[in-house]
Amino acid sequence: MKLIFPETKEEFLQASLKAYFHGVNMFGGCCGTTPEFIKLLSNKLRNKPPILRKTVDRYYLSTRTKTIDINKLSKPIFIGERINPTNKKKLQEELFKYNLSSVKEEARSQVQSGASILDVNVSIHDVNEEKLLINAVNQIQEIVSVPLCIDSSNFCAMEQAVKNCTGRPIINSVNGEYERLDLILPIAKKYGTVLIALTSNDKGIPKTMEDRLDIAAKILDYSSHFGIERKNIIFDYLVLAVSSSPDQVQETLKAMKKSKILYPECKLVLGISNISFGLPSRQTINSTFLKMAISAGLDFAIVNPHENWNIDNPIARNLLNNKDKGAVKYIETFASFKECKSRTSTKKITLNQQLYYSILNGDKESVSNVLDRIIKYININDLFKVVNDNVLKALSVVGEKFASKNFFLPQIIMSAQAAQKAFVTLKSVLSNKSKEKKYMVENKIIMATVKGDMHDIGKNIVGIVLESYGFKVIDMGINVDSRSIIKKAEEINPIAIGLSALMTTTMLEMEKIIALKNANHIPTKVIVGGAALTKKFADDIGADAYAKDAIDAALCINEFVKIKNM
Numbered sequence: 001m002k003l004i005f006p007e008t009k010e011e012f013l014q015a016s017l018k019a020y021f022h023g024v025n026m027f028g029g030c031c032g033t034t035p036e037f038i039k040l041l042s043n044k045l046r047n048k049p050p051i052l053r054k055t056v057d058r059y060y061l062s063t064r065t066k067t068i069d070i071n072k073l074s075k076p077i078f079i080g081e082r083i084n085p086t087n088k089k090k091l092q093e094e095l096f097k098y099n100l101s102s103v104k105e106e107a108r109s110q111v112q113s114g115a116s117i118l119d120v121n122v123s124i125h126d127v128n129e130e131k132l133l134i135n136a137v138n139q140i141q142e143i144v145s146v147p148l149c150i151d152s153s154n155f156c157a158m159e160q161a162v163k164n165c166t167g168r169p170i171i172n173s174v175n176g177e178y179e180r181l182d183l184i185l186p187i188a189k190k191y192g193t194v195l196i197a198l199t200s201n202d203k204g205i206p207k208t209m210e211d212r213l214d215i216a217a218k219i220l221d222y223s224s225h226f227g228i229e230r231k232n233i234i235f236d237y238l239v240l241a242v243s244s245s246p247d248q249v250q251e252t253l254k255a256m257k258k259s260k261i262l263y264p265e266c267k268l269v270l271g272i273s274n275i276s277f278g279l280p281s282r283q284t285i286n287s288t289f290l291k292m293a294i295s296a297g298l299d300f301a302i303v304n305p306h307e308n309w310n311i312d313n314p315i316a317r318n319l320l321n322n323k324d325k326g327a328v329k330y331i332e333t334f335a336s337f338k339e340c341k342s343r344t345s346t347k348k349i350t351l352n353q354q355l356y357y358s359i360l361n362g363d364k365e366s367v368s369n370v371l372d373r374i375i376k377y378i379n380i381n382d383l384f385k386v387v388n389d390n391v392l393k394a395l396s397v398v399g400e401k402f403a404s405k406n407f408f409l410p411q412i413i414m415s416a417q418a419a420q421k422a423f424v425t426l427k428s429v430l431s432n433k434s435k436e437k438k439y440m441v442e443n444k445i446i447m448a449t450v451k452g453d454m455h456d457i458g459k460n461i462v463g464i465v466l467e468s469y470g471f472k473v474i475d476m477g478i479n480v481d482s483r484s485i486i487k488k489a490e491e492i493n494p495i496a497i498g499l500s501a502l503m504t505t506t507m508l509e510m511e512k513i514i515a516l517k518n519a520n521h522i523p524t525k526v527i528v529g530g531a532a533l534t535k536k537f538a539d540d541i542g543a544d545a546y547a548k549d550a551i552d553a554a555l556c557i558n559e560f561v562k563i564k565n566m
């Protein structure tokens with residue numbers, strides 16, 4: 001067995017040089033490269049100065065798996081506003097208990113309805129906001145892959161949340177108060193975020209566009225001392241309710257237009273829904289105002305993405321242009337107006353679909369919740385089918401997404417754990433309430449990391465996924481000698497033995513185990529996996545299957561089960 005690097009020295013050199021010219025400053029060789037490789041590279045690059053990376057004019061937001069070129073998205077870019085406890089009693093109660101089920105559901109559904117970014121605000125009285133916001137950020141990132149806009153006035157919570165964002169988030173927000181600028185600007189600089197700046201100060205929101213632009217100028221000047229470039233600042237010229245401040249709508253729009261001339265590098269954002277406060281058919285005003293704000297140069301809109309954003313109503317325009325005093329005409333027209341039905345995701349989805357989505361999204365908490373509700377209405381004999389159909393369908397979609405690189409390992413693990421939770425519930429219900437145990441015939445699988453090898457991350461993941469498929473996994477741990485494995489197999493007659501090894505040296509141990517199994521005439525199949533393994537190696541040592549990852553292992557073992565039951 002020899003470890004090799006698949007490329008030649010020259011190919012390695014060419015690839016490295018290409019990276020050098022793109023601005024990489026440090027080089028090395030991975031497993032299988034030899035001192036020759038490094039010497040060749042070092043001869044070329046030694047004493048060469050690092051290439052300075054070109055700073056590009058465009059800018060990006062990013063997450064674990066995505067980089068979003070803000071200039072390439074069509075305007076306005078929707079920032080989903082619904083993760084915010086203001087006026088949401090149920091959400092407040094949940095947050096008070098550090099329960100993030102609704103937060104996660106809002107994250108999923110807003111993205112489904114077209115939000116490109118999610119605003120995250122979990123600020124309520126009497127909680128540890130720092131802890132809650134970190135948890136929220138982490139859990140949202142596991143469910144969706146859009147960038148986040150962290151909305152908090154607690155600067156410690158802000159810093160921790162930004163730190164926990166994988167990628168580049170937006171900070172929402174600073175304003176013209178120096179105390180706040182002094183706390184937030186260093187965070188924006190340190191973590192390289194984009195920053196929303198409100199044009200208000202300790203006296204509130206100025207009445208005129210000139211005063212708001214003055215605050216903007218002050219913020220730009222002050223930020224430059226912290227090394228923050230203009231292009232990373234998004235101005236919010238602030239929206240007041242048209243019902244109470246009808247003359248202010250135009251000040252905001254005028255300030256935005258002027259800002260685009262004075263500071264073309266700075267983008268613009270507005271929280272749209274304030275505008276319609278206290279009036280009927282808020283969607284009509286919100287959407288009509290959005291159209292006007294886009295004409296004034298709006299780049300980002302903080303909105304409820306489930307609302308209908310296609311409305312452009314002349315009566316609402318009149319009101320917004322301050323030509324309908326007291327909103328008389330508007331209210332007359334819309335007071336008894338039925339809201340246009342929102343787009344897709346306020347549509348109720350069935351419980352079965354909810355089960356499917358909680359597995360797909362890896363949402364353990366909602367799995368039990370949904371299952372409890374399903375159990376209440378369903379005939380126990382149908383439960384198995386419902387769980388099987390929805391959970392297995394979700395797992396197979398997860399598997400497909402993994403294969404096509406749209407899902408990554410954390411998502412696989414979370415879905416698997418959610419599915420496992422469903423199976424555990426199913427098992428307990430069935431064994432309590434039904435004698436039809438035939439459904440629950442348990443296929444056992446022995447899992448072990450072979451002797452000499454201490455690595456078990458991969459094995460543990462496979463174990464979790466296999467359990468989620470309903471198998472009973474007997475995990476023998478790490479550094480397990482061949483005799484113990486065979487003894488255990490004789491004892492419990494598993495459907496398969498899964499062997500894991502990370503190192504090229506320890507994977508040879510697998511061959512011994514298979515030989516010992518054959519010598520003892522144990523009919524159990526052996527499936528092998530590990531970073532350095534190949535299908536060919538598995539064939540050479542006489543394994544029944546090679547699994548490249550956890551999903552692959554589950555599919556292989558399902559095949560074993562089918563064959564056994566034939």
Ligand code: THG
Pocket residue numbers: 081082084086087088151172173196236238239269270271272273274302
């Ligand atoms: N600028 C910036 N950030 C902002 C705002 C802004 N963040 C907060 C806010 N304004 C935008 N976000 C929200 C979030 C919730 C609500 C309104 C604006 C809200 N919505 C429903 C209501 O009006 O009753 C809640 C009820 C529900 O839908 O369930 O309260 O201007 N930079």
